[in-house]
Amino acid sequence: MNNYGDFYRGTRVLVTGGLGFIGLNSCARLLELGAEVTVLDNFEPTRPTPAYEAVRGHIRLAVADIRDSEKVERVVRDQQIILNLAGKSGAADSNKTPLNDLDVNCRGHLTILEACRTFNPQVTIVFPSSRLVYGKPRYLPVDELHPLAPESIYAAHKLAVENYHLIYGRLHGLKATVLRISNPYGPFQAGEGRSYGIANAFIQSAVCGTPISLFGDGSQRRDYLYIDDLVHGLLCSASVEAARGNIYNIGDGKGTSLMELAELALQAAGRGSIVQVPWPEEYRAIETGDYLSDITRAKEELGWQPVTEMGEGIRRTVESYL
Amino acid sequence: MNNYGDFYRGTRVLVTGGLGFIGLNSCARLLELGAEVTVLDNFEPTRPTPAYEAVRGHIRLAVADIRDSEKVERVVRDQQIILNLAGKSGAADSNKTPLNDLDVNCRGHLTILEACRTFNPQVTIVFPSSRLVYGKPRYLPVDELHPLAPESIYAAHKLAVENYHLIYGRLHGLKATVLRISNPYGPFQAGEGRSYGIANAFIQSAVCGTPISLFGDGSQRRDYLYIDDLVHGLLCSASVEAARGNIYNIGDGKGTSLMELAELALQAAGRGSIVQVPWPEEYRAIETGDYLSDITRAKEELGWQPVTEMGEGIRRTVESYL
Numbered sequence A, B: 001m002n003n004y005g006d007f008y009r010g011t012r013v014l015v016t017g018g019l020g021f022i023g024l025n026s027c028a029r030l031l032e033l034g035a036e037v038t039v040l041d042n043f044e045p046t047r048p049t050p051a052y053e054a055v056r057g058h059i060r061l062a063v064a065d066i067r068d069s070e071k072v073e074r075v076v077r078d079q080q081i082i083l084n085l086a087g088k089s090g091a092a093d094s095n096k097t098p099l100n101d102l103d104v105n106c107r108g109h110l111t112i113l114e115a116c117r118t119f120n121p122q123v124t125i126v127f128p129s130s131r132l133v134y135g136k137p138r139y140l141p142v143d144e145l146h147p148l149a150p151e152s153i154y155a156a157h158k159l160a161v162e163n164y165h166l167i168y169g170r171l172h173g174l175k176a177t178v179l180r181i182s183n184p185y186g187p188f189q190a191g192e193g194r195s196y197g198i199a200n201a202f203i204q205s206a207v208c209g210t211p212i213s214l215f216g217d218g219s220q221r222r223d224y225l226y227i228d229d230l231v232h233g234l235l236c237s238a239s240v241e242a243a244r245g246n247i248y249n250i251g252d253g254k255g256t257s258l259m260e261l262a263e264l265a266l267q268a269a270g271r272g273s274i275v276q277v278p279w280p281e282e283y284r285a286i287e288t289g290d291y292l293s294d295i296t297r298a299k300e301e302l303g304w305q306p307v308t309e310m311g312e313g314i315r316r317t318v319e320s321y322l
Helices: A021-032 A050-055 A069-076 A091-096 A098-119 A153-172 A198-208 A227-239 A258-269 A296-302 A310-321 B021-032 B050-055 B069-076 B091-096 B098-119 B153-172 B198-208 B227-239 B258-269 B296-302 B310-321
Strands: A012-016 A036-041 A060-063 A081-084 A124-130 A175-181 A183-185 A212-215 A224-226 A247-250 A274-277 B012-016 B036-041 B060-063 B081-084 B124-130 B175-181 B183-185 B212-215 B224-226 B247-250 B274-277
Touching: A012 A021, A021 A036, A021 A050, A021 A227, A036 A069, A060 A069, A069 A098, A081 A098, A081 A227, A091 A098, A091 A153, A098 A153, A098 B098, A098 B153, A124 A153, A124 A227, A153 A175, A153 B153, A175 A227, A183 A198, A183 A227, A183 A310, A198 A212, A198 A258, A198 A310, A212 A258, A224 A227, A224 A310, A227 A247, A227 A296, A247 A296, A258 A274, A258 A310, B012 B021, B021 B036, B021 B050, B021 B227, B036 B069, B060 B069, B069 B098, B081 B098, B081 B227, B091 B098, B091 B153, B098 B153, B124 B153, B124 B227, B153 B175, B175 B227, B183 B198, B183 B227, B183 B310, B198 B212, B198 B258, B198 B310, B212 B258, B224 B227, B224 B310, B227 B247, B227 B296, B247 B296, B258 B274, B258 B310
Parallel strands: A012 A036, A012 A081, A036 A060, A081 A124, A124 A175, A175 A247, A183 A224, A212 A274, B012 B036, B012 B081, B036 B060, B081 B124, B124 B175, B175 B247, B183 B224, B212 B274
Antiparallel strands: none
16 A cells, blocks of 8 residues: 655645645645645635644645636746646536636636646646546446546536646646546535535534435435545555556445435434435436446555545544534 | 438528538538528638638628627527537647637537527537547547547547537537547638648648658558538438437548558649658647548448548549649
8 A cells, every 4th residue: 555655755745726625635634744735726714614724824825716827837836746626616506607617627727737838847746537527327336448428517627627637748748647536525525515525415414413305215326435535545646656647536436325325424423314305407417327436446556545434434524523 | 321301401500610611511512402501600701712602692691709609699599400610620739729729619619509508409519529539549440439538639628519519418408419520621621731631731732733741651541531521421410310419430431541642632633742751749749640430320320421532532622722
């Protein structure tokens, strides 16, 4: 198993979108490992959260929109590694405002990559894409050669940005790696509703004692990845030479049904309830059916594997809400 | 073989990018078939060309940029079919000005599709993508299930726009079909240089008596598609119900080396010469190796197949330049 050794000690790492869920968790781990961390994000938190307070004062924060090329250019210049987490989430939203999704996700990432090409073409850059680029699975588990059929504008743009990274790698020398992430969950995920993370939404409902809404019979299986395992995947990717130019699935590799997830959340919270509701149209339209990652390639080439059991991950997440 | 019968008689067809190479050839054929043709393009030709003169007065011309949502909305309203040919060509160029390529090709096409969703969600729409979405072939001939690995920003955006069309089909009811075109050539291709069509560039050189530059040994094989066969493919796609939501390779299905192409051009022109030059870096970087389309699916499902022999196609193209 890859534990990076001293790889991150004194290493300059830029985390774009570093104040988001994955970003803050990545920063905390990078600081533990002795990295010099810069965060690029488009806001400074007004209400201090525990996750932000834990890294504040230890990171350098650059407040800028990723579409602001001048500011982006200044920030990328001296970095050795970029965890390129910036962007707008939300598959259902993207179908309502496709032009906005295009602007933030595609124009924003091209702006970052153009800045790297000009000012830092040797940088190592890791881009977390989404399992949604596969669309409805034709077989399970889904490996990296599975056909690509994005079912939302968000997923179409994730695929475009994947390709940007790989193209800039081939044409301009960036050391780029793409990860296709399953469904991350864990402490510090912002409470932005279910489109941003169904596991956290369920856990929050349970903790608050409000009923968990299950669409249909709750039998849909998903691949839920605990945040620490995801951060570990990001850090493995940036530290492994052989990862350059490649795409890896990063998931739990085990399936859990929504019903099982809801029950685990109730158990861990010690309260709450479940209600079954009909599928809302906007979710039904982009529902991709059961999903399970084949993570063989990441295990073999990155020396990475998830270590957190679902029950344990949910317990830790419940604690973070209490 | 599909010959549409009376399908196009009196049918309202919008051709976006209708004043380009594929557009003008499509318009001429649609007029022959009795369609009511509207062209949306971002310029009115200042120098009348024979191709434009042939359709002028018989088409309705709307001059507007595809990013101009108000004008686009007015034009798409009453159409039954859209041949969605608009966009910026040039893979090598796109890598130099990726943000411009994004704006024209992605934002432009999202603007068209948003207008259709709002004002004409039942429209039949055909989008010609490119064989470049496949990248370097892993096997030949390349079928529609071949892995996707675009090697230029142009190709990454073609893939994004493919996905837009299919997503708008699934979510909003548009009857969308995607074609992956090989290398089209034929009369009326604008003389914009080799990045827009190597076959025409060679033929033009031969006709003018200037030497044809072959990169390397000229052994690279490509799939050259005569324009009439391509137009036939577009018209088949829009007329076949079973094509909705599908992707088809449209190519010649036979490989021709660049050296053979150059020799055919010299023969047809009765003059000219060949010089072999080293690969320019910007072309080497995006060179995808031999390419050959597997067109089985289009033959079976669209009732389409190419009928023009390469020698005949080149002779007709030479005549158009004389």
